Amino acid sequence: MSTSESQEPTLSSEGSETKSKKASKKEAAKLEKQRRREVAAATSATSTLSVEDDPLAVNYGIVPLIELQSKTPANVNDWTRVEALNDSLENKQVLIRGRAQAIRPVGKKMAFLVIRENGFTVQCLVQAQPDLVSPQMVKFAAALSRESIVDVEGVVSIPAAPIKGATQQIEIQVRKLYCVSKAIPTLPINIEDAARSEVEIEKAIQAGEQLVRVNQDTRLNFRVLDLRTPANQGIFRIQSQVGNVFRQFLLAESFVEIHTPKLIAGSSEGGAAVFRLDYKGQPACLAQSPQLHKQMSICGDFGRVFEIGPVFRAEDSFTHRHLCEFTGLDVEMEIKKHYFEVMDVVDKLFVAMFDTLNTKCKKDLEAVANQYPFEPLKYLPNTLRLTYEEGIQMLKEVGVEIEPFGDLNTEAERKLGQLVLEKYGTEFYILHRYPLAVRPFYTMPCYDNPNYSNSFDVFIRGEEIISGAQRIHVPEFLEERAQACGIEVKTISAYIDSFRYGVPPHGGFGVGLERVVMLFCGLNNIRKTSLYPRDPLRIAP
Template identity: 60%
Template sequence: MEKLSISDEAGGESKQQQQQQPSKKQQKKKNKQQQQGNEDGKPKLSRAEIKAQRLAARGAKGGQQQQQEDPLAHKYGDMKLVQSQTLNAYEFTELSALEEKVKGTGDGEVCQVRMRGRLHAVRGKGKSAFVVLRSGTETLQCVFFVDKESKVVSKGMIKYVTGLSKESIVDVEGVAVVADKPVDGCSIKGVEIQGTGLFCVSRAAPLPFDIADACRREDDTTGGTVNQDTRLNNRYIDLRTPANNAIFRIQSAVGQLFRENMLGRDFVEIHSPKIMAGSSEGGSSVFELSYMGRPACLAQSPQLCKQMAICADFGGVFEIGPVFRAEKSFTHRHLCEFVGMDFEMPIKEHYFELLDVIDDLFVYMFDGLKQKKKELEAINAQYPFEPLEYLRPSLRLTFEEGVKMLQEAGVEIDPLDDLSTETERLLGKLVKEKYKTDFYILHRYPLNARPFYTMPAPDNPDYTNSYDVFIRGEEIISGAQRIHDPVLLTERAKACGLDVATIESYIKSFSYGAPPHGGCGVGLERVAMLYLGLNNIRKTSLFPRDPTRLTPP
């Protein structure tokens, strides 16, 4: 084996002890056990094996200089590189499960734990060390006291602990106890750890910024701040903050709630190709590439594929996947790559069938997100926001009604043109005042404001069977009943000045019997951003791509 690593330095392990990978014979035995079916389906180790492994793991530790002198030297130090030398040598407790575990401990029993996390903060004070251990959105206080009586913490241990760099990954051993008073500044307030051991799993080099600064509220001027570019340049560090951890748990939940609702309708999840032979919608900016020498581009939306799935009798379909827009939009709400949550479904008669689905879908999502109390709390602590107000069923206004509200508020506006971002925001305010909702559907948009494939309204050629949906005055959905008739589609394409030859295959796909249908696309990052009242979409994109940003990673 090659010479290893920084974390290998302190290892005092013999070659024999290193080889704690189960032997071939043991492995065979284990496989046999597995085939015979152990109750929990996991490979079982004998007591002797576990003991041997624990010994090996202990041998791998040991403080630096103190090793010889300190009888407690085996209770701290850099661990040997975790390389699958041991299996189930320790029982680990997750921070999020700690309070429950303590509650379940009987009177007189000791709640012994080993926990892995990051050294969020560390402070020495005489013969004691105070450590804040962090894992995800949780922080936990661990205290180490040198106490001659009990002989569980040595001066060497304190020195080792306080000498570790913040953000290192460590294993803390100790006894979990109910805290005398609520622990200030930690998310786990009711329990703390009386440390008896600490082992470093992975040492952290000095960080480009302090996590404590990255956790600070944007309006808090009492300490250091980290600007957005520094955060994004070091995104995988920035993402460690409890608020960011929580934001991406909310983002994950948005997608999952969307999916649950779709699957509850027996909709089929599809995966459409992102590399296309032509521009998705024609006209807009697309990212171009060479596909084995042929011109291609990245899909601006899965709409064509969704519509083809409808024509292939899939019934309702949905997709959650990347969407690419090569647009130089330098705003707080545009990205060049984002996650689209799309659905498309056959309708029997009316586009209100689509609005019914959208209405139910969002109420379902909002209800579900409300359950994520711990995450919302963590986000609120750094980015305070007003909880979203929404009605059930949701408010629906026609475009004409929206225009009237704006006109009554003194806004001059062309009633047959699209709304500007500013006007949308203003309408959102008016709606909120009048109807007490942050979420509403605006439908029956003017023909001029929609793409050629949008079904015109049956009663008035100026309008269409289309809709946008808003959260806190910002658009999150655009959708419509689509034209499923090739003749009307051709007519509308021509009227919009499109070269019909370039969309011939699209039009043709409706010639072989096409169900009436419609759908919409939702921006995942926007839903998360607006639900949480955040001020920038980059906060809800894992590794944002905008006109000037293509890294990391």
């Protein structure tokens, strides 16, 4: 083949490539023109003015469904997060997406929008200007329903006076405005009402003004709206951090994360408070805790394990601190000599957790306190430890009597918490060496007095959040204790058999995620810290 012959395909290829580029550009222009017609048509459908009346109609309107069906790829870097808007962007064009939190028209040629994204807000000005913003666009902005999702494109400016109604101290001069998802005109609850504190409501009543109070059931019935309040955004970001610290701390201490089954053949804890179900013709229940399987994992030579997962309790409890389903933070570990080794982990873990929350969640804690005022948790760098008997003695000295070898009721827990705070200056402490009679069947008795056990509870603000103990690892003794607690041994035979193959002494603890957040933030009801609570009366939404 000659040189000239070999070059012909190359020239032809280049020509084809040039034509292809031109065709692509032409097709892209055609698609853009079609998109503009669709947007304009959607806009005219919501306006009394026709598209012909407004040559700038393409700059605003309702985004057609076809545009939201992943029609064309977009560069996510084109968008700026509201949180990132600051004075360094002055005179620069930005594109944001968020909710229309507030809409305030000023005459026919101006409207202010407050756009919210993940708790951060920015003020946007839609002002009629020749060749930039039409009066029809201002009218469109003023007619938006609150909580609609919108895209705003505009230029950042720095206002002369501070902006009181937004977190970001800049203003966006709007050039384009599109409604991505329209909220209904009348919401079941207004975010402004749901975000109002009791203090604010009481002050208004005293001043003769009537403000809307959104009760708890209404909040939970419309939970997706309630979750949008600053306090709730703060609560669940704090909750996320609690789970993160729990995981990262334990991983750094050589623990292994495990995932245990939630469908089991027998009760995890003993007693009747289980959700029973039919499992392919066999009786089964939902796990009350990962207790049995995390212990079996110690038998499997993992040494130190933890789990973050759902826990189910079928008790008909209507208190402020009980749920039928909650998120359990569970730990199990080998011990060398003493159950204090488990308490040492609790001590270091929770002090590290509280330190992290106070350092990294300041904005979220402030948001919670604005609606639900509370005092920061008082705790010591080395957690206070008291024996059960020492706690009982403190109660006796102020006239509170506890049944011999009995558990503390809610009132006694709170009183003891008050006494501990007054005497030791802490709201976080450990009470250990509990009576055996009030602990689960797998709890190891004390060596010097079988009426007591190698167990402990941990308290925040006078309420119990953690139960832990050394476990019985001798199978014959475990069978004996299970029978004494009314548990059918055959339903947990796999669990007991695992101890027949050799297992080191071990212990652990469990804590409810929602209860930790509730008490750290000084909240009055655990339903505030459960994303979608499940209690004896609620299984939706």
